[in-house]
Amino acid sequence: MTSMEKVNQFRDERNWRQFHNEKDLALSISLEAAELLELFQWKTSEEARKKPERLKEELADVLIYSYMLADNLDFDIDEIITEKLAKNALKYPISKSKSSKQKYNELNQ
Amino acid sequence: MTSMEKVNQFRDERNWRQFHNEKDLALSISLEAAELLELFQWKTSEEARKKPERLKEELADVLIYSYMLADNLDFDIDEIITEKLAKNALKYPISKSKSSKQKYNELNQ
């Protein structure tokens, strides 16, 4: 069973699809991203890495809500990632962006 | 090629792994989640659905940064989703949470 199918099964066993409007799903992705980010508050990356179980849980929550929103909108996860990477490749051509932190920062703004 | 392999290839062709500390990746997931949420600002879900291309792009960005953080931390995407769904199943047993918006809200708090 794919991860998407598992996420859908979890939702449908509870009959929760009826509550899943897209606005609250997008809001939930943002809240889970904040819970993930909280693990880094007042810490360096090295300090935060000491809690892998919490990191796994919060990152999984971001992914689960992202999959739920994708399902609501009939998006294929692999397809939208592939398409976005193609767009990013045009914005960040290898020749211009390779190995350069300065360019990297400027290009991200 | 899996989506994870495509994301890694994109990063490595630009030699960007050196800049990818986990704190800024978690921060980036949060920023992309906000850009996704912005598509729903002052709108209903129905109104926001009218821009599927923008929704695809911003949701893909959330996923791409999530995959990058997972790669940094040596997490397997499917594994952490499966594990988290198992934990959620304990928190939200089907018998208690099925079809009930009231319970659903309370359980989410």
Place this chain on the structure above:
Amino acid sequence: MTSMEKVNQFRDERNWRQFHNEKDLALSISLEAAELLELFQWKTSEEARKKPERLKEELADVLIYSYMLADNLDFDIDEIITEKLAKNALKYPISKSKSSKQKYNELNQ
């Protein structure tokens, strides 16, 4: 005593200024904004209004961290608000933006 002075006193009594780098303060504002937003998850505005104490607490946390960041950066709260409203007035001239939801949405994008 002004609110800013009270916030500074709270921080300085605990000798916490040394930990208050601007990046983690900005990150903290974002986390507190998410905790505030969580009070609206799966809810209408009307439903969320039923918990005024929680709304007060979370909104206050957003403000407290915002004041702390302003203090770090030597910004005067009233001055930056006045300046930003002046910039916004140029972006949203009354003649064009008055009473129109359609324009309001478009202008916000």
Place this chain on the structure above:
Amino acid sequence: MTSMEKVNQFRDERNWRQFHNEKDLALSISLEAAELLELFQWKTSEEARKKPERLKEELADVLIYSYMLADNLDFDIDEIITEKLAKNALKYPISKSKSSKQKYNELNQ
């Protein structure tokens, strides 16, 4: 004129109060906090401080939306800050939390 009065005047001259439901205001605070945080993405605090004008603008946006939400809910800004600091003082007694980063981190979790 107080900052709150200026914010209200800006809103009322455009007749925007009718659009200001609390859920979208809370969502907007979160989005502005993300725009502020974006100024720190892939940067140290020192690097980010080099753009004071952008920091002023984004921090002001967080404050302006926070004031708008407070006005909707009939909250007095200074009052909710004072009340929250009193609650925080109980959670973080000076004797236990002074000067200690370790305690500070633990207490924040």
